[in-house]
Amino acid sequence: MQPDPKTPEHPRTPEHPRIQRPVPPVPVRPAPAVRLDRVSKRYPAGGGAYAVREVELDIAKGEFFSLLGPSGCGKTTLLRMIGGFTDPTDGGVLLDGQDVTGLPPHQRNVNTVFQSYALFEHLSLADNVAFGLRRKGVARAEIRARVRGMLDLVQLGHLADRRPATLSGGQKQRVALARALVNRPQVLLLDEPLAALDLKLRRQMQVELKQIQREVGITFVFVTHDQDEALTMSDRLAVMNEGRVEQCGTPEDVYERPTTTFTASFMGTSNLVPGTYRSGRVTLDEGPELLVGQRPSVPDGSRVNLAVRPEKIWLSDLEPGMARVTGTVRETVYSGPTTTYLIELAPGVTVSVLEQNTVRSRREDRWSGGERVEIGWKPEHCLVLD
Ligand SMILES: Nc1ncnc2c1ncn2[C@@H]1O[C@H](COP(=O)(O)OP(=O)(O)O)[C@@H](O)[C@H]1O
Ligand SMILES: [Mg+2]
Known part of the structure; x- marks a missing residue:
């Protein structure tokens, strides 16, 4: 007598139920190089x-x-x-x-x-x-x-x-x-x-x-x-x-979108401003409380670095809803197509801000140093890194 192909290998006891699992189709992916x-x-x-x-x-x-x-x-x-x-x-x-x-x-x-x-x-x-x-x-x-x-x-x-x-x-x-x-x-x-x-x-x-x-x-x-x-x-x-x-x-x-402080600072210039995170906001150590655009995966009360790229910071015509901080212009570095300003927010906390020297920028608008200024960025342009 031919064995019944459907005969289970194991007796159908409660310990060995015959489970018919649907076989998922195997996606055909080329092997990585x-x-x-x-x-x-x-x-x-x-x-x-x-x-x-x-x-x-x-x-x-x-x-x-x-x-x-x-x-x-x-x-x-x-x-x-x-x-x-x-x-x-x-x-x-x-x-x-x-x-x-x-x-x-x-x-x-x-x-x-x-x-x-x-x-x-x-x-x-x-x-x-x-x-x-x-x-x-x-x-x-x-x-x-x-x-x-x-x-x-x-x-x-x-x-x-x-x-x-x-x-x-x-x-x-x-x-x-x-x-x-x-x-x-x-x-x-x-x-x-x-x-x-x-x-x-x-x-x-x-x-x-x-x-x-x-x-x-x-x-x-x-x-x-x-x-x-x-x-x-x-x-x-x-x-x-x-x-x-x-x-x-x-x-x-x-x-x-660097995920770590190391990547943020290694990939070009990143301003890292220390602060404390609490429910969608970061309070800078020596400065205001700022709204951040991203929900970081850190618990409330965590010490964090707020990272903002120099080219994402606005120097003038700030818009409503922007994170704003004030500081003192410490240095102005002209380098052809761009000018970099070093702005001190608090002792030991300096951010660099990059401005394009376009046909519309005027020489007399450039800061020379020493001025108190207000700068800002859109909440979605800053990252919270631990
Ligand atoms: N033959 C070796 N014997 C012992 N240590 C080594 C040797 N080759 C590399 N290392 C060490 O391994 C680490 C990584 O080196 P390497 O791969 O050459 O780095 P990279 O290429 O990024 O500069 C370094 O700390 C280096 O000193
Ligand atoms: Mg090498």
Whole structure:
């Protein structure tokens, strides 16, 4: 006799009821290009201190993702774990859904561009770029076509026969980029690749690098300690502090809605004014009680910092409903398109206010210092941070 397929495995006793659970449809999501599954790294040489601590991150395919944070916060260590140059002490690394933890770099479809270009000085640019393809045994005609395409992409096609010694820093960095991209990695890791360039060239390379990334569609994981660089280039970024990710989001999320005091002060200039929170208002230590636009997740009576960006503060024509404070102008710093005022609200509490010097601003309206002034901001433009 055929067994009845509906026969329960367990007798239907009250302890073993046959529960028919509806099976939820599994959403088909592409695996992230990079998944960091609670990775940690402790160096024995560092006394067992954490260089990276329980980092969880998903980086999507084709994303320009930045790791941003001050020197020593663990960016390079995290990047090296993705590349396979360093093994995590705990946790795992997945590339395109595959667990690659413990695999050496050459078994991962990942390439790295370092700050030092590490070019072969005795080879032409074309041969530098072709190097990896030759080692892989790619056919000569294909190598020629791919190298040419890549050098054109980084705007160095006309210099293909030159040696690296004759190039500028920006050009060398572009060769290094071409050499990494020509292998068509799934993910390109870049460790402060623009740090050695002067400011003007750096700005130009930021734009170029972003354009190249869009063109090739490869996932970029970009390490930088420069907030402006991370804000202008990234689709998303992770702000790191002491081995941890403090906040992860789009540039706008991180800049406009920082969730911690660290992120608020690290991402550009933020005015942090200490006070005490109570039911939708913050009473400044030496000043008025101000309405805040956001319900913070802190209990009444908490010590907090009120964070307001310099460009969100009004100097004149204040509107009803604004938070208002008075202070003394302590300094006026003219810097071309903008003027920054440092305004002291109380001893030791100074806020900076940024004003655009537009066609409508008049020189004689600028404060010179010493004046008592009233400034204000809209409640929704300040954040309460603990
Ligand atoms: N090989 C190593 N041995 C011991 N400590 C290290 C090593 N590499 C990095 N560290 C430590 O780990 C921390 C993070 O370093 P790193 O990842 O280089 O930071 P970042 O790239 O953000 O400047 C630092 O405190 C650094 O001193
Ligand atoms: Mg580093």
